[in-house]
Amino acid sequence: MAAASTIAVDGRVAPPRPERRAGTPTAEGVVGTPAAKRLSPVVMTGAVRIAEFALSVLSGFVVYEWYLAERGWPDLNYAVGVVALAVATIVVLQGLGAYSIPAFRAFARTGLRLFGGWSLVFLLALAALFLLKAGEQFSRVWLVGWYGLGLVLLIAERLALAFAVTRMTRAGWFDRRTAIVGGGPVAEGMIRALEAQSDTGIRVVGVFDDRGDERSSDVIAGYPKLGTVDDLVDYTRRTQLDLVIFTVPLSAETRLLQMLSKLWVLPIDIRLAANTSKLRLRPRSYSYLGSVPVLDLFDKPMADWDLVVKWLFDRIVGGLLVAALSPVMIAVAIAIKLDSRGPVFFRQKRYGFNNELIEVFKFRSMYVDQCDVTASKLVTKDDPRVTRVGRFIRKTSLDELPQLLNVVLKGDLSLVGPRPHALHAKAANQLYDQVVDGYFARHKVKPGITGWAQINGWRGETDTQEKIQRRVEHDLYYIEHWSVFFDLQILAATPLALFKTENAY
Known part of the structure; x- marks a missing residue:
């Protein structure tokens, strides 16, 4: 998994995460176990x-x-x-x-x-x-x-x-797979409290803690310590995890913020244990796991019925768009075949939801022997690799239409969402995640064919750091403010945005 720079909650930037952490043998075994089906x-x-x-x-x-x-x-x-x-x-x-x-x-x-x-x-x-x-x-x-x-x-x-x-x-269909962050008596007390609740659906998978001394043993309340917080990031990328509970005291502010700066980019709920805190707030200030009080730190951007509505929206509207645009797609396919030799479609690996690798479809816009699968070199104005038909379909974004098949048939794209970037896409000769702190937070939802950044003019070449920074800012705004009406607004504005072609080559 590609490295992820992390945003600093307290203004400081945490160190980049390594590409792949092996974790403990126990953690690797859990990752390799097939996950049960899930239902909210x-x-x-x-x-x-x-x-x-x-x-x-x-x-x-x-x-x-x-x-x-x-x-x-x-x-x-x-x-x-x-x-x-x-x-x-x-x-x-x-x-x-x-x-x-x-x-x-x-x-x-x-x-x-x-x-x-x-x-x-x-x-x-x-x-x-x-x-x-x-x-x-x-x-x-x-x-x-x-x-x-x-x-x-x-x-x-x-x-x-x-x-x-x-x-x-x-069979575990309703389980909320939960990781505990922090060790010692506080973590043990939280686990015991959760186990005393018979119908919370909480299933603890293990404990993660940056400390390796006697304050954090290898087994806590019968659950193994699976690694550090850095290991938890990679663990969440590679297996299903729904909830993280911090058992770190509020007094350890610096330590808590450092760990949160690594985890906030993940599509999971993050809670802070409040059952052992001496601070007593009004009951409405807490949420509860059974009768165990916790403080909400971060929520999944989309969950429960939001996911159902988004799925139905993508399938229904996407299917209608495929039917309506099929004549255009057929015409583009014929033009590509007449213009240059090679296949009509171009397949490219990109990052999808939760940094999963997906393969997106596009109409081929480059000469077949010069296609850049990893997008290691940005397409620029008058790029000799681009065919005559390719220039037109790239400027008008017609080359993106086959991604409707990703939406309707494969389900790994949405109609609206942060645009999926290629694996080695760069801005000013730096990988995107090295330019923007918290870049991978845009992968907390499924990527889309069009998005808030695109209709606001942030499409096309990213030759400066500011351009990718502004894209990510718009993507995060979309994630925080998502609704079906917001999606409809973006879809309605997309055709008008396509006429602004100054940045598209």
Whole structure:
């Protein structure tokens, strides 16, 4: 993995990270172990809410079709009543604590809550009909039939859910893989506190500590010390890690800032243990892992439903763009074949999410015997390596269109995000990560075909350090302010930005 310069939280720049740290034999063994499939508990509970809302609505309409079909569709009173009671059911079940991973596993206990909640909703509905004198507008047979069918469907769904979630939990689907930073009694106390919580989903993978003396033994609370904080950076790049908890006291400010300056570029949550701190803040100042208080230092830029929305946005909008732009892509491909010998597409290794190597597709814009796979030499104005068609498609960014295939088919690019740079791309004869402190923080999200930097004019040649610095600044701004509407804004502005070709060669 390429070296990563790190930003200094306190104004000082930490030393560059080595390209690859071997770590301890134990750490290497963990890295080599295949990771289990993962599923966000937030997404899981949300999906169950949606499914149970749909079952409630479906059962109401099925009974209507069976008993009242002669009234025709749609009967507005019945439609509004079905949706309203379905929404009320989800609200009541939420209040009864029926939407959590432990509740999904405990069928007997949750089944009783489900029965009670579903019954309560119908009793409230009957009371409302009586008070509003609206009972004659609804069939009592329909209400009883809906109550019975809905209850059967929901109970059957919860039984299947309990079986599935129990198996998924045992397989580690909902685990939050967690590393502890810091050793000694404080780290041991945090691990014991986490282990005492049965349903946090926290799974400690090991301990990392820069100290090697008696203050930090090789095994802490039964977990091995896997290396230093530098080892943790490489460990996170090479395996799945969700959370880092610092057990360093607040009084060790300098040490804490030095370690944070190395870790903030990673796409993980970072927390500071507060269970042993003498500083007592208001309860709202903390977040909690079960009942263990922690202070939030850094969050993943995108998690849970954000990732689902981003995935759907890329696939749906990307698929529409492929269909709409396919005539243009075919025309460019023909022009490339007529202009010079060689393949139509050019494949290049670049850094993707979390510094993973990905292979992106582009239309070939250089002569086949002069293609620069590693981008070790920047393309400049009137570069003799660029073909006639290549000059046009580079200026108009048409050479980037095949990356839509990366978005739709491979899923290693997004439509919008920080542009992926080639492995040896340079600014002023220096690698990008040597020019910009915290450069690899732009890899905390999936890279994109277009981005905030590109529509603000920071595209094309990076012959000065300022140009790559400004690109990274815009990329980090995008990461911190991401939303679907922001993505739509960038996509809408991209065609206009393509007319500004002064920096594109």
